Amino acid sequence: MRLDVPFEVHLMIENPEEAVGAWVAAGAGRIIVHAEAIGNVGLAVERIRAAEREAGVAINPPTTVEAIADLLPLVTTVLVMGVTPGASGQAFQEVALSKIRELRRGWPDIRIEVDGGVKLGIVRKLAAAGADGIVAASAIFDAPDPIQAIEDLKNDIIINTS
Known part of the structure; x- marks a missing residue:
């Protein structure tokens, strides 16, 4: 399968170096x-870069x-996990905020994304700490109106960080 739209994959697997090619x-x-x-x-990062893709x-x-x-000098992105990987819907762990701040101070040009525990009220903290992107699965897909949930998350950033 080949998609003609840009997309990012987050490999939560053993031996990721073996999956990069696919x-x-x-x-x-x-x-x-x-x-x-x-x-x-x-080696996984090296293979990603050799394929002229962004590594994270x-x-x-x-x-x-x-x-x-x-x-860090080899990647364009750091994905800070806000929860221990596993079940969806876990509570956000505040330790992620200090990691975001540390990354932003030391590596100002790196893209910082956050996955896990992302919801209203947390998004504004992530933006204030320096995060560039979020993964908000439960906050969107568990909501009665997923489209409104996306708008609410956007507004949480705009209203609370301006």
Whole structure:
């Protein structure tokens, strides 16, 4: 399958270096791998870059920014997990905010995204801390009106950070 629209994939898998080729072939423009993944994360990043795609690294709540310092010059994006990966709908872990601030201070040009626990009230904190993008699955798809939920999330950023 090849899509003609840009898309990002977040590989929450073991041995991500083995899956990179398939996602490149599918047309992924940005591929994010977990720092904590079993396998060779550095090799996965190298393969993503060699394919002329944007590489990203995701970090779970217990993982420090220092733990990914060697990868930061090689990636365009850091995905800060606001929850421990697993079930959808978990509560946001505030430790993510300090990671966002640290990344923004040390690597001002890197794209920072947040996944997990993202909802109204949290979005404004993420934007104020320096996040560039969010993944808000439960906040949107569990809402009675998903389109209105998206508008509410946008307004949370605009109204509360201006």
